[in-house]
Amino acid sequence: MVLGTYKQIVHARSTDKQIQKISQDGGIATGLLCFALDEKIIDGAVVAGPSDEMWKPEPTVALSSDEILAAAGTKYTLSPNLWMVKEAVRQNGLEKAGIVTIPCQTMGLRKMQSYPIGVRFVADKIALDIGIFCTENFPFESLKTFITAKAGVNFDLVEKMDIGKGKFWVHTADDVISFPIKETHGYEQNGCKVCLDLVSELSDISTGSIGAPDNWSSVLTRTEPGETIFSQAVDAGLIETKPMDEGKFGLEMLTKLAKSKKEKAMKEIDQRKELGLPVPYKASSEKEDPLANV
Numbered sequence: 001m002v003l004g005t006y007k008q009i010v011h012a013r014s015t016d017k018q019i020q021k022i023s024q025d026g027g028i029a030t031g032l033l034c035f036a037l038d039e040k041i042i043d044g045a046v047v048a049g050p051s052d053e054m055w056k057p058e059p060t061v062a063l064s065s066d067e068i069l070a071a072a073g074t075k076y077t078l079s080p081n082l083w084m085v086k087e088a089v090r091q092n093g094l095e096k097a098g099i100v101t102i103p104c105q106t107m108g109l110r111k112m113q114s115y116p117i118g119v120r121f122v123a124d125k126i127a128l129d130i131g132i133f134c135t136e137n138f139p140f141e142s143l144k145t146f147i148t149a150k151a152g153v154n155f156d157l158v159e160k161m162d163i164g165k166g167k168f169w170v171h172t173a174d175d176v177i178s179f180p181i182k183e184t185h186g187y188e189q190n191g192c193k194v195c196l197d198l199v200s201e202l203s204d205i206s207t208g209s210i211g212a213p214d215n216w217s218s219v220l221t222r223t224e225p226g227e228t229i230f231s232q233a234v235d236a237g238l239i240e241t242k243p244m245d246e247g248k249f250g251l252e253m254l255t256k257l258a259k260s261k262k263e264k265a266m267k268e269i270d271q272r273k274e275l276g277l278p279v280p281y282k283a284s285s286e287k288e289d290p291l292a293n294v
């Protein structure tokens with residue numbers, strides 16, 4: 001199960017024109033959080049909100065649709081959203097919190113829920129986890145450095161960044177520049193090299209652009225709450241769906257990239273183990289090998 005367990009996999013996008021305009025892909029994260037807030041399925045959400053510095057996110061507890069909208073779009077740097085969960089529950093009094101997580105954070109969240117050491121009565125207040133796909137992430141200074149060097153643009157003029165079709169894309173008001181994604185690998189966080197999860201396998205709903213047409217998202221519903229919320233949003237006409245393309249630019253591509261991420265990470269883990277370096281994954285038995293069932 002290289003994509004983790006899921007109930008359904010589809011292409012989807014928000015039907016809201018404003019969300020379509022400001023979101024990274026199909027606006028699934030923003031659209032679902034706004035819907036869940038309106039329907040009182042959640043009473044707030046932890047998101048990667050804006051800060052004083054462009055493209056540097058600040059984990060934020062959004063209590064209104066406006067605050068959820070303000071966090072739309074991908075920032076290719078660290079936003080320690082889990083750090084904000086305690087504040088969301090203790091300071092903002094959320095009883096049913098939503099959250100957006102990248103795969104490593106999704107794993108952290110599930111660990112918090114399974115072993116709530118230091119977070120008793122906090123982690124179980126998460127009612128909806130939307131996991132977004134992630135191939136790699138960058139320290140903020142690295143991001144600025146390679147955008148300026150490789151795209152040759154002033155970082156302050158960047159209006160959107162994106163990863164897709166094997167390239168890193170930089171949009172300014174009057175230009176779109178791209179360069180091969182492999183040129184960014186030297187700038188990524190070291191931990192990403194041993195990360196096994198592309199698709200937030202443990203989230204309630206996961207979403208990303210891989211395998212989807214432009215401005216649509218690939219969406220996997222994984223848990224009962226995730227499936228219910230997604231179906232309700234579709235029934236309400238706020239999300240539209242179409243069947244997942246099973247071909248080489250659709251499901252095949254998503255599966256291939258998820259598998260390749262696991263294989264590369266396992267190779268790096270084995271190398272680090274040989275050198276006696278610490279690794280996040282210590283099992284060497286077949287049973288615990290994450291690729292054993294691929």
Ligand SMILES: Cc1cc2nc3c(=O)[nH]c(=O)nc-3n(C[C@H](O)[C@H](O)[C@H](O)COP(=O)(O)OP(=O)(O)OC[C@H]3O[C@@H](n4cnc5c(N)ncnc54)[C@H](O)[C@@H]3O)c2cc1C
Binds near residue numbers: 049
């Ligand atoms: C570092 C990174 C790398 C990614 N790499 C890929 C990839 O290779 N392939 C792929 O298909 N998708 C990737 N994604 C996911 C993709 O860019 C979109 O975020 C996803 O498709 C959701 O789009 P949307 O239109 O539904 O989200 P939107 O409606 O635009 O909402 C985006 C949500 O993501 C949250 N968010 C933004 N930046 C961060 C962050 N740094 N950390 C945590 N939460 C954040 C915001 O709070 C917001 O709620 C990556 C995301 C990140 C953060």
Ligand code: SF4
Binds near residue numbers: 102104137191193
């Ligand atoms: S590649 Fe993995 S470790 Fe790196 S930011 Fe993405 S989810 Fe986290």
